[in-house]
Amino acid sequence: MMNGQDPSIYNQNSQGWVFFVKAAFVLSLVAMGVATVFLPVTVWIKGYLAMGSLMMVTTSIMLSKTMRDEFEAKKLLNRINEARTEQFLKDVDRAA
Numbered sequence: 643m644m645n646g647q648d649p650s651i652y653n654q655n656s657q658g659w660v661f662f663v664k665a666a667f668v669l670s671l672v673a674m675g676v677a678t679v680f681l682p683v684t685v686w687i688k689g690y691l692a693m694g695s696l697m698m699v700t701t702s703i704m705l706s707k708t709m710r711d712e713f714e715a716k717k718l719l720n721r722i723n724e725a726r727t728e729q730f731l732k733d734v735d736r737a738a
Contacts, residue, residue, distance in 0.1 A: 671699065 678691045
């Protein structure tokens with residue numbers, strides 16, 4: 643902890659950034675949907691593009707969540723190691 647404060651408050655995104663990310667996501671989905679619907683090709687090709695687009699969205703979400711989970715796990719592991727190191731140094735100081 644940094645001076646008794648919760649370090650997680652330093653990692654929060656602003657409301658403006660969160661809104662921008664959500665709006666960009668929705669806009670990209672709508673744009674791809676409109677483009678797929680009005681594309682002058684057969685229904686089979688439109689279906690293929692729609693399924694591919696949905697798969698890209700779901701795999702992107704899964705990838706970002708997995709990467710975030712790995713980051714959080716490493717951060718927790720680093721905190722644990724840091725606490726152990728501090729405890730070890732305190733024990734060495736007491737013994738000296």
